[in-house]
Amino acid sequence: MLNQKIKYSMDPLIQVRDLVKVYHLGEVEVQALLGISLSIERGEFVAIMGASGSGKSTFMNILGFLDRPTRGQYLLDGIEGEHLSRDELAEIRNEKIGFVFQGFNLLNRTSAIENVQLPLIYAQLPSKKRKEMAEKALSAVGLKERSHHHPAQLSGGEQQRVAIARALVNQPSILLADEPTGNLDSKTSGEIMAIFKRLNQEMGITIVMITHEQDIAAYGKRKILFKDGKVVEDHNSAL
Amino acid sequence: MTTLFASLRIALRALLVNKMRSALTMLGIIIGVGAVIAMIAVGSGAKKRIADQIASMGSNILIVVSGSSTSGGLRVGAGTVPTLTVEDSKAILSEIPGVRSVAPHLSGIAQVIYGNQNWSTVIYGTIPELLEIREWSLNSGRSFIQQDLDGAGKVCILGKTVADNLFGGIDPIGQIVRIKKVPFTVIGVLNPKGQSTWGTDQDDTVFVPLSTAQKRLFGQKFPGMVRVITVQAREPEVMKTVEDQITDLLRQRHRIQPGQDNDFSVRNLTEVASSAEESAKVMSLLLGAIASISLIVGGIGIMNIMLVSVTERTREIGIRIAVGAKGKDILLQFLIESLVLSLVGGILGIGVGIAGTLILSSFTQWPTLFSVQAILLAFLFSGSVGVFFGFYPARKASLLNPIEALRYE
Numbered sequence: 001m002l003n004q005k006i007k008y009s010m011d012p013l014i015q016v017r018d019l020v021k022v023y024h025l026g027e028v029e030v031q032a033l034l035g036i037s038l039s040i041e042r043g044e045f046v047a048i049m050g051a052s053g054s055g056k057s058t059f060m061n062i063l064g065f066l067d068r069p070t071r072g073q074y075l076l077d078g079i080e081g082e083h084l085s086r087d088e089l090a091e092i093r094n095e096k097i098g099f100v101f102q103g104f105n106l107l108n109r110t111s112a113i114e115n116v117q118l119p120l121i122y123a124q125l126p127s128k129k130r131k132e133m134a135e136k137a138l139s140a141v142g143l144k145e146r147s148h149h150h151p152a153q154l155s156g157g158e159q160q161r162v163a164i165a166r167a168l169v170n171q172p173s174i175l176l177a178d179e180p181t182g183n184l185d186s187k188t189s190g191e192i193m194a195i196f197k198r199l200n201q202e203m204g205i206t207i208v209m210i211t212h213e214q215d216i217a218a219y220g221k222r223k224i225l226f227k228d229g230k231v232v233e234d235h236n237s238a239l
Numbered sequence: 240m241t242t243l244f245a246s247l248r249i250a251l252r253a254l255l256v257n258k259m260r261s262a263l264t265m266l267g268i269i270i271g272v273g274a275v276i277a278m279i280a281v282g283s284g285a286k287k288r289i290a291d292q293i294a295s296m297g298s299n300i301l302i303v304v305s306g307s308s309t310s311g312g313l314r315v316g317a318g319t320v321p322t323l324t325v326e327d328s329k330a331i332l333s334e335i336p337g338v339r340s341v342a343p344h345l346s347g348i349a350q351v352i353y354g355n356q357n358w359s360t361v362i363y364g365t366i367p368e369l370l371e372i373r374e375w376s377l378n379s380g381r382s383f384i385q386q387d388l389d390g391a392g393k394v395c396i397l398g399k400t401v402a403d404n405l406f407g408g409i410d411p412i413g414q415i416v417r418i419k420k421v422p423f424t425v426i427g428v429l430n431p432k433g434q435s436t437w438g439t440d441q442d443d444t445v446f447v448p449l450s451t452a453q454k455r456l457f458g459q460k461f462p463g464m465v466r467v468i469t470v471q472a473r474e475p476e477v478m479k480t481v482e483d484q485i486t487d488l489l490r491q492r493h494r495i496q497p498g499q500d501n502d503f504s505v506r507n508l509t510e511v512a513s514s515a516e517e518s519a520k521v522m523s524l525l526l527g528a529i530a531s532i533s534l535i536v537g538g539i540g541i542m543n544i545m546l547v548s549v550t551e552r553t554r555e556i557g558i559r560i561a562v563g564a565k566g567k568d569i570l571l572q573f574l575i576e577s578l579v580l581s582l583v584g585g586i587l588g589i590g591v592g593i594a595g596t597l598i599l600s601s602f603t604q605w606p607t608l609f610s611v612q613a614i615l616l617a618f619l620f621s622g623s624v625g626v627f628f629g630f631y632p633a634r635k636a637s638l639l640n641p642i643e644a645l646r647y648e
């Protein structure tokens with residue numbers, strides 16, 4: 001079912017058309033997204049900016065198959081989530097999407113390497129293979145020596161690097177990061193961005209990142225500006 | 240498979256983090272399973288004792304006792320005037336088709352003397368059929384022969400206890416003992432039979448021919464009479480019919496007018512033996528009640544703690560779902576956790592149950608019986624409680640919305 005990658009490999013990785021998301025809070029309707037249309041090619045590094053409440057996280061949750069749009073079309077790698085079950089979406093997330101969150105979202109009381117292995121457990125890989133891949137991912141973010149540290153024994157920047165390793169470990173098609181540096185100081189933020197840049201340039205990983213900071217956004221090759229649920233600016237410096 | 244193993248590890252770790260909480264949660268299961276174990280041990284111990292005793296009394300036995308039926312009517316030969324005759328017993332055998340065998344007897348307490356040893360015991364005057372009905376075999380020597388019965392032969396057969404106490408290591412066969420100054424030759428020694436339903440030592444007894452007991456020991460005042468007739472029916476199904484037929488036959492033979500009380504009573508020994516274990520049954524029921532209440536309370540405790548655990552770990556669940564856990568992965572993880580909780584409780588409960596039962600039986604002298612099946616049953620029971628009460632919280636966890644779960648503080 002999910003092996004359609006080859007067939008669609010010439011299409012953009014992400015195709016979004018007239019995406020609308022409406023939340024219902026009792027009687028009140030909150031229009032979080034008001035018709036977004038855009039596409040993202042393989043290997044892009046996109047920074048999404050915009051005021052608080054402009055719909056950035058809502059958009060990213062839909063891109064990550066964590067949420068469903070109210071209307072409109074979204075294709076990832078040619079796959080449309082609309083008619084897929086909860087479990088099938090979980091499978092796509094597991095195979096194709098890596099998440100990095102502002103709050104790191106690591107499991108406490110669980111070592112770095114075990115955190116990184118988490119997606120592989122649900123991919124049903126044998127433990128030896130899991131360990132191997134997790135070690136590789138931790139090396140890629142420069143944290144091999146911290147494999148057996150628990151989150152509480154790591155600095156914020158290190159925790160975010162573990163989270164990035166976890167997002168990478170399954171070799172996903174896309175890395176989605178919602179304010180990955182929001183909880184970090186500027187120096188550590190720079191280190192995280194350096195990792196993102198390297199992953200994008202050397203490994204060709206597609207990255208979509210939300211940020212509030214201009215200098216962080218500057219690491220991206222394309223900047224998309226959200227305002228009141230719409231895209232008001234889309235600037236691609238790579239072109 | 241990998242998921243299952245991983246889930247097991249996750250579950251164990253989660254439970255170990257909150258050791259005290261896990262232990263307290265298990266308490267209900269521990270008590271419940273302990274009570275199940277004790278209940279089955281007490282119940283099956285009582286059942287086994289009844290079965291053993293029925294076997295030791297012989298099967299399908301009815302006892303006809305002289306005197307009107309009162310609550311204490313079974314106390315053989317204690318002051319009752321004998322109203323039954325040997326002819327009554329012969330009539331029961333020949334006229335009631337459901338009867339296989341009968342044995343009239345007469346008994347009394349007397350001193351048995353050998354040399355300078357003496358021993359007070361119950362002397363039964365009867366015919367060899369009594370030993371056959373009770374399936375009581377000889378350890379050595381022989382039983383009574385027709386000549387002993389017809390000629391009031393001065394011969395006796397000793398129970399194991401009497402033989403041991405009078406003779407010690409000597410072979411009693413052929414030795415002379417005195418009962419009420421009458422010399423008797425010991426012709427046989429019985430195999431041991433153990434305790435009766437009433438807790439008396441069945442081996443503390445001496446058998447002599449019925450005619451001898453009538454003429455020389457206890458029957459002088461009432462010639463030809465016996466106090467008790469033991470009747471063996473052919474099969475369990477006819478017990479009730481035979482009981483009624485004996486009553487009819489004896490009322491007729493004793494010329495008892497309608498409306499007049501019987502001068503005898505018929506008892507079904509199997510029923511008597513069962514009623515003797517009433518207390519064990521009541522205890523079993525009580526333990527059963529404790530077991531079911533504790534298991535339900537324990538189960539609700541597990542459900543409660545699992546709901547708390549699901550809430551506490553909402554964010555963790557969100558992370559897992561985000562990186563690809565399916566509904567069944569989360570469901571399994573929490574089900575395994577509650578299963579581990581209840582099974583560990585179950586194992587501890589089995590230990591507590593065995594210990595408790597041993598203590599209980601040492602205080603009450605109740606016979607108890609442990610069986611592998613009972614322990615497996617208790618184990619399965621605790622497991623089912625875990626799955627049953629763990630399902631709702633686990634399902635709740637598996638249905639969480641990942642976005643909300645990830646945002647949960």
Ligand SMILES: Nc1ncnc2c1ncn2[C@@H]1O[C@H](COP(=O)(O)OP(=O)(O)OP(=O)(O)O)[C@@H](O)[C@H]1O
Nearest residue numbers: 023024025030032051052053054055056057058059
């Ligand atoms: N579950 C929800 N129910 C109702 N309204 C929601 C829900 N999630 C988001 N919203 C609303 O949708 C709008 C967009 O929210 P969103 O989280 O996408 O903003 P954002 O751009 O990520 O903001 P921020 O920069 O503060 O993270 C907001 O007005 C918000 O209140």
Ligand SMILES: [Mg+2]
Nearest residue numbers: 056057058178
């Ligand atoms: Mg946001």
